[in-house]
Amino acid sequence: MEMLSGAEMVVRALQDEGVEYIFGYPGGSVLHIYDALFQQDKVSHILVRHEQAATHAADGYARATGKPGVVMVTSGPGATNAITGLATAFMDSIPMIVLSGQVRSDWIGDDAFQETDMIGVSRPVVKHSFMVRDAKDIPEIMKKAFYIATTGRPGPVLIDIPKDQTAPNVKNPYEYPKKVKMRSYAPVSRGHSGQIRKAVEELMKAKRPVIYAGGGVIQGEGSELLTKLAHRLNFPVTNTLMGLGCFPGTDPQNVGMLGMHGTYEANMTMHSSDVILAVGARLDDRVTNNVKKFCPGAKIIHIDIDPATISKNIMAHIPIVGPVHQVLEEMLSALDEHGGEPDQKALERWWEEIEGWRKVHGMRYETNENGPMKPQQVVEALYKATGGDAYVTSDVGQHQMFAAQYYKYDKPRRWINSGGLGTMGFGLPAAMGVQFAFPDATVACVTGEGSIQMNIQELSTCLQYGLPVKIININNQALGMVRQWQDMQYGGRHSQSYMESLPDFVALAEAYGHVGMKVTKFEDLEGAMNEAFALKDRLVFMDIYVDPTEHVYPMQIADGSMRDMWLSKTERT
Template sequence: MTRQMTGAQMVVQALKDQGVDTIFGYPGGAVLPIYDEIFQQSDIRHILVRHEQGAAHAAEGYARSTGKPGVVLVTSGPGATNAVTGITDALMDSIPIIVLTGQVPTFMIGTDGFQEADTVGITRPCTKHNWLVKDTEKLAETIHQAFHVATTGRPGPVLIDIPKDVQFATGTYIPPKKARTDHYAPRIKGDTQMITALAEALEQAERPIFYTGGGVINSGAHACQLLRELVDATGFPITSTLMGLGAYPASGKGWLGMLGMHGTYEANMAMHDCDLMIAIGARFDDRITGRIDDFAPGSKKAHIDIDASSINKVVHADIPILGDVGHVLEDLLKIWKSRGRKTKSAAVRKWWQQIEEWKAIDCLAYRNSDKIIKPQYAVQRLEALTSGMDRYITTEVGQHQMWAAQFMGFEEPHRLMTSGGLGTMGYGFPASIGVQIAHPKALVINVAGDASFLMNMQEMGTAVQFNLPVKQFILNNERLGMVRQWQQLLHGERYSHSWSESLPDFVKLAEAFGARGIRCQDPADLDDAIREMIAHDGPVIFDCVVEKHENCFPMIPSGKPHNEMLLGDASTEGAIQSDGAVLV
């Protein structure tokens, strides 16, 4: 069945055929034909953002909370360049989004036309792949290929640049099934010999640990289920990266909490002292490993990943397994069970005793106050009052992000949306909009900092327009908290440009947009205020005024291995008699 239609019609038809129900976008001259088609249909809902970066992050939030790809539609030039941060963020965190950009007409490309930018050139290093479509005949197939590339193998962002004359011209529409996508087919099944070697290693291990990442969640619900089965059947401890939280439930008995720079003491100590590390869908980021030379020095390392370039990139894998996490775990469980489900249980029990000793240190402890709200306390209360609900959390980037990861429990995958790899301040608010669109009935909370929130606060317009009841829970310390913390600990307390002067009145800001604002400064009022926020049916900015100089602990300081963590104010005070020279 072949059908003739305009390029603009093709875009809408291809999106429908790919099962897209929502797109996030912002119109402009070079995408007007597509917007005209969107106007004349009702299958695809268009969410008008207030800045193209917001569109990309909203699509990320949508994708991350559903497992489906998110779609962005923006115009040429500034529309495309504004989306670049979101696209790069999606690349770093392996989030499938499809970005459609308008372009000046083909005959004007290269003339420095109005709102012309070399979009495919600019986005080449920050997409998984991109295309400039110069012929309407190729448009439909390219869009289908783009969906295939974005969602196959290690997911990521793709971009299709569509010149305006290509949108106007007529061509033949090709349905998804007829599009050639066979060339891009990453390996899914793991090597049986290697998987058997890992099964043997599981049997031999005395101090094993699972170290899991976002790849488990990207692999799907089945992979998360298999991970849970494997962890519980072996009785081994498990830790996870920020991106992997929720793949294994925080209430599970193997759970040690997040690892890395601000991970728990027990998770990092166990990583350092383990004799078998099973890395699954994780990529040994520098925030995880600390000093590479001293990273888990006595351990054998197995690494399961779908991306060959992640294996042996920073840490040598003794047992490298290239393949999809779900498929590999299925085979691993099968092989391990068929060999008799053996583990060195006595040794593992001893290992757990050691871990319990580390847990007893209670690394997340902090000095609470009844006069001022401690940010940790605020997150703890938020967790306590919302944990039983159908809840999605997004975060911005900084101290509040780490406190959310430390103090909130994630029982299911797709429940935490946060910018891990790129560390994009301004991610959380638009992401919460994307999540709320995908889950209209759920409670969506963006745990934010005052500085991060300001970076995309224009999206209040979007939240109000579409009546999205997203809750912006701002831990307001009037500082760039994480920057301030590093300046205090590492740069001689010279607080260079790390405070927020002239902050808006967040309550009035909310009201100016037609939303609800709540301010809370007294720990005694906090619970009621949070309840009020949850109960309000509409967007809320919650200005939680917190202690201004609180630091995020535990912390692996710069260039240190896992077993040299700073545990809190007490452990820094000894090390600190800073000499005068540093203080200048």
């Protein structure tokens, strides 16, 4: 058997897992591993400028490809800088492996230089974690880590590796396990057939049905089947923020995103429904509004891989625990067996009602000919310039909601955002990860002047690797979402939501070696966008000035039901 050092084992295991990229930053505790990385060329290491960005880049890579993202950081500050990225991935169930260096085993607990109890610090935000106590265990730990991260409800797994376990002079036999078996971990592989049949009965009886599809459909590779099911039944489909793209955004059956900033028709459809088929969604607080007033007449069929998600916030009438892909497939065949059709007359009436809600045009905004541009116009222009076919990453805030509302995602894995944790600074590094995965694809990062500054240093990484990401900086010179809440709930007192001294983003982009563009007038927008996207091999930073007073609507009214919404600054339901 081949004899390898711990460091060589780590690198070899990454090769054996077929890892293309590892995003990281070197430091004392991981130097042995970096030396092993240097001596091979199968796994490419991407040097970021901050460890948080490494995690988001790996996360973006994972969201765009479905493959796990891999990160390497050193002990202490390197490791703690990865925490936000771990938490982001954990909340959105993204498969990720983080390898963190640790001080030598005999120094652990002595407050050694760059020592942090990373297993302890990361515990609430990982699916699982391992500490390497013996270099011999590295192949098995690596195999288990990838297995756990990518199966069941995916999530990040941390491997903490003390420096002595990677020492180059200590060699152990290496054989990568072909299979992994853990008596304490067996993700569900099938949904309960009886429950699936029961669900089909319920769907057949429904008069006002709705399919509510979340990020789990994308993660569970169920988008095609869900689309087939929805078309077969002619039911309306609404997506969560995480689920956008799992059912085509331009499909007439799509009533749009639901929840806090969902469309009027999506929230009305949900509230008035009699059967909700929730697939890979969590019924979280950004969707339900007040749980006591949630969809009073609806029976809930809830499909999810994670039993703990079912009946956590809202009681499910028919819970189905299983992989979305398998359950939907079985549901389609159960429909065939059943042979019946949904009540067409009732569906016709239901669609008439939905069309009526659509006519309200909840997602409308006023443009002002001589006034400043609207952020919504920017997203619409982006949609047009990219033919609706870009990978769009976003940061967090108003621009995120506009990018979710006004860009129509027809394919899964095209919309990449931090939905659960809401991590500002996610967009640019995530876009890097996507661009590495798909070098020829159009990748746009929709951001704001607040969020972009949280990981702006990555412009340097983009230059090093020639990543032609297009940054759409929707600049309203304010922390827009904070400001919106202050307008609506704090008497317009804009406490700390205005940035007094913004950088000259064009000069900044140029200083980093990229192309900068400033757009202040709507009439210049389309031309500038086309110009930017024509620069195929350059990163373009578009600093686009928009109306600082704009709000995101619709917006659910706190503590109300799903149908209680503000539709503009003055109109409410």
